[in-house]
Amino acid sequence: MSKDNQILEDLNSKEYEHGWSVNFETDEAPLGLNEDIIRWISTKKEEPTWLLEWRLKAFKTWQAMKEPEWANVHYAKMDLQALRYYSAPKQSKKPKNINEVDPELIAIYERLGISLNEQKRLQGIAIDVVLDSVSVATTFKETLGKLGIIFCSFSEAVKEHPELIQKYLGSVVPMTDNYYAALNAAVFSDGSFCYIPKGVRCPMELSTYFRINAANTGQFERTLIVADDSSYVSYLEGCTAPQRDENQLHAAVVEIYAGAHAEVKYSTVQNWFPGDKDGKGGIFNFVTKRGICAGDHSKISWTQVETGSAVTWKYPSCILKGDYSIGEFYSVAVTNNYQQADTGTKMIHIGKNTKSRIVSKGISAGKSQNSYRGQVQVMKRAHNARNFSQCDSLLMGDQCGAHTFPYIDIANPSAKVEHEATTSKIGEDQIFYCNQRGIATEDAVALIVNGYAKEVLNQLPMEFAVEAQKLLALTLEGSVG
Amino acid sequence: MLSIKNLHASIEGTPILRGINLEVKAGEVHAIMGPNGSGKSTLASVLAGREEYDVTEGEVIFQGKELLELSPEDRAREGVFLAFQYPIEIPGVSTTNFLRTALNQVREYRGLEPLDAVKFLSLMKEKMALVEIDQKLLSRSLNEGFSGGEKKRNEIFQMAMLEPVLSILDETDSGLDIDALRIVSNGVNKLKSEKTATIVVTHYQRLLDYIVPDFVHVLYKGRIVKSGTKELALELEEKGYDWIKEEVDSTATV
Ligand SMILES: Nc1ncnc2c1ncn2[C@@H]1O[C@H](COP(=O)(O)OP(=O)(O)O)[C@@H](O)[C@H]1O
Ligand SMILES: [Mg+2]
Numbered sequence: 001m002s003k004d005n006q007i008l009e010d011l012n013s014k015e016y017e018h019g020w021s022v023n024f025e026t027d028e029a030p031l032g033l034n035e036d037i038i039r040w041i042s043t044k045k046e047e048p049t050w051l052l053e054w055r056l057k058a059f060k061t062w063q064a065m066k067e068p069e070w071a072n073v074h075y076a077k078m079d080l081q082a083l084r085y086y087s088a089p090k091q092s093k094k095p096k097n098i099n100e101v102d103p104e105l106i107a108i109y110e111r112l113g114i115s116l117n118e119q120k121r122l123q124g125i126a127i128d129v130v131l132d133s134v135s136v137a138t139t140f141k142e143t144l145g146k147l148g149i150i151f152c153s154f155s156e157a158v159k160e161h162p163e164l165i166q167k168y169l170g171s172v173v174p175m176t177d178n179y180y181a182a183l184n185a186a187v188f189s190d191g192s193f194c195y196i197p198k199g200v201r202c203p204m205e206l207s208t209y210f211r212i213n214a215a216n217t218g219q220f221e222r223t224l225i226v227a228d229d230s231s232y233v234s235y236l237e238g239c240t241a242p243q244r245d246e247n248q249l250h251a252a253v254v255e256i257y258a259g260a261h262a263e264v265k266y267s268t269v270q271n272w273f274p275g276d277k278d279g280k281g282g283i284f285n286f287v288t289k290r291g292i293c294a295g296d297h298s299k300i301s302w303t304q305v306e307t308g309s310a311v312t313w314k315y316p317s318c319i320l321k322g323d324y325s326i327g328e329f330y331s332v333a334v335t336n337n338y339q340q341a342d343t344g345t346k347m348i349h350i351g352k353n354t355k356s357r358i359v360s361k362g363i364s365a366g367k368s369q370n371s372y373r374g375q376v377q378v379m380k381r382a383h384n385a386r387n388f389s390q391c392d393s394l395l396m397g398d399q400c401g402a403h404t405f406p407y408i409d410i411a412n413p414s415a416k417v418e419h420e421a422t423t424s425k426i427g428e429d430q431i432f433y434c435n436q437r438g439i440a441t442e443d444a445v446a447l448i449v450n451g452y453a454k455e456v457l458n459q460l461p462m463e464f465a466v467e468a469q470k471l472l473a474l475t476l477e478g479s480v481g
Numbered sequence: 482m483l484s485i486k487n488l489h490a491s492i493e494g495t496p497i498l499r500g501i502n503l504e505v506k507a508g509e510v511h512a513i514m515g516p517n518g519s520g521k522s523t524l525a526s527v528l529a530g531r532e533e534y535d536v537t538e539g540e541v542i543f544q545g546k547e548l549l550e551l552s553p554e555d556r557a558r559e560g561v562f563l564a565f566q567y568p569i570e571i572p573g574v575s576t577t578n579f580l581r582t583a584l585n586q587v588r589e590y591r592g593l594e595p596l597d598a599v600k601f602l603s604l605m606k607e608k609m610a611l612v613e614i615d616q617k618l619l620s621r622s623l624n625e626g627f628s629g630g631e632k633k634r635n636e637i638f639q640m641a642m643l644e645p646v647l648s649i650l651d652e653t654d655s656g657l658d659i660d661a662l663r664i665v666s667n668g669v670n671k672l673k674s675e676k677t678a679t680i681v682v683t684h685y686q687r688l689l690d691y692i693v694p695d696f697v698h699v700l701y702k703g704r705i706v707k708s709g710t711k712e713l714a715l716e717l718e719e720k721g722y723d724w725i726k727e728e729v730d731s732t733a734t735v
Binding site: 427428429430432433434435436437438439440441443447448450451452453454455 | 529530531532533552553554556557558562563565568569570571572573574578579580582583584586587590622639643
């Protein structure tokens, strides 16, 4: 209740507020993409041979692949040879803990409103912060370590827990899954790793915060979350990038593994730079996210609030392999100005009595294009599979577009699949009604949009929900009246 | 308090209001009656600042200010309240949440501190009792799935919360059964004071048994064609509008 008002009060800047960048000394790979660059990255990261080979194999496959064109997005393809595939802040020595991290880097995060000081942090959220190509700090490692939870940067996990990485890396999103996933497999530089042992309920939210700072640098991080049998974890992801005239590429991969009776909640508030009002610049967000409910009675739930990026191509999916497993996808995608989003999910029912639920709320304003693309697939032996999909579109103005592309593919006659879709417009009537009670138009829009997206926002942890509400309002400022 | 002079307004080029004159003083209750389509809701909407209507002539002074110069939200913050004939639904936003936002914006305009959750809640409790509204209704999405009566009651509840100077009730009686009508009217009466005024738009006399007007005006074809006291309402109840229509239409053709 008090949330909304505070948010409304906070509404004053119309610009992307994280558009600044900082100059610091960096360690960079030369421009371009070839085997030598991949070797360069692997050497830089002191990786074992098996990982280098894995990367090279991915690269070979990728070379034969074509950038997908089926999505409802239009953009000038990037010259991938003109990008840099590794850029990291120079640090004299590897920080052992948060106290050894360069204060200059800590300051960047303070400015983004993220405190890395464990004492200062709000109640339980542990965070891994990734700046350009590397993880610069992970908090609460020790606290979590006592429970046997591993939460660290991907690079560290490769060194400290190679058996886990070797077992799970690429097990959910194969290296050759798609063009961007293959590219990521070849050149990924860092990311987060998390392992929750059997029977452990992770006592705090785990989170990764991605920040792109460097220019002409792609960000290719990987996140791997393994929830062993009967464990639970809630994971949050946030991101921002400086405002630049050129487009920047973010091609991440997230893999989630859930054992029997395990539950993973993965929430994203995506706030990459969306480009300016005329559609110049902005992040290309081409991301592959997938989870497997490997064990019986497991559950994976994706919640995403997509507000940023110039172009979004993203389908967080669930493979429901275990019997009685559950997959959920809750999404709010808002586009304004010239933004384009093609996002949705895939629910693949393999096990018996599996259930999936899809709630997608698209909001389009300005000249933007917003597409929901979702697939529900019920395999032959998936008896009694259930799916419910609700796809709503909200239009603001008459120059934007909303599209829905549901694909339903059923190989077992016992399946029950329901799909509901609505399209509505923010009414002048609604805004006038708010105005008449003393509410300014911008705040009225924020109120109406947050109401519309409520079912999804409710899925987010409290602090994230507040952040997300603010972002929705900010993204839509100036789009009505 | 409110002075409407020669107000003309049209929508999409069609004139609807064609020279309205009306003086409302603090403490007064004015009833505006008239057949369907005569322009009653249009008048209410123009006063509240609905953009679809073009004011082509005339002026409106509200507490010394040019009302027509103000944005709709500033009119509301100055104390103009419109109880809508057809209240709007806002899915996912509870009445409570909606009103908290509204009240605090109104307070800010008036240089007052926002109400914290505790004070807001106690104000709500007080006003809920006044219009006998159920708290459950207030936590549901605003007007979504409300019955006609619930919507109207909710409008009056909002009025009670916002404590306006000038309240315009547009057909608040329609959709209310007799008990609800009594409750809503009681609420309105309790909110009346020496400092506030009420304009009641209706085309039935029955509401005026409860909210007793000081003046009754008949609006027809965009003009106030007859004004009187509450006896005029009784006369209209008895005789209908035809005699007024005839009177006006015959003079118009001369
Ligand atoms: N949006 C609109 N477009 C065109 N005509 C309108 C519109 N709104 C109202 N009118 C017309 O204006 C006249 C007055 O309507 P209204 O003010 O609603 O009357 P009342 O409230 O007295 O029944 C009617 O003839 C109605 O058809
Ligand atoms: Mg009317």
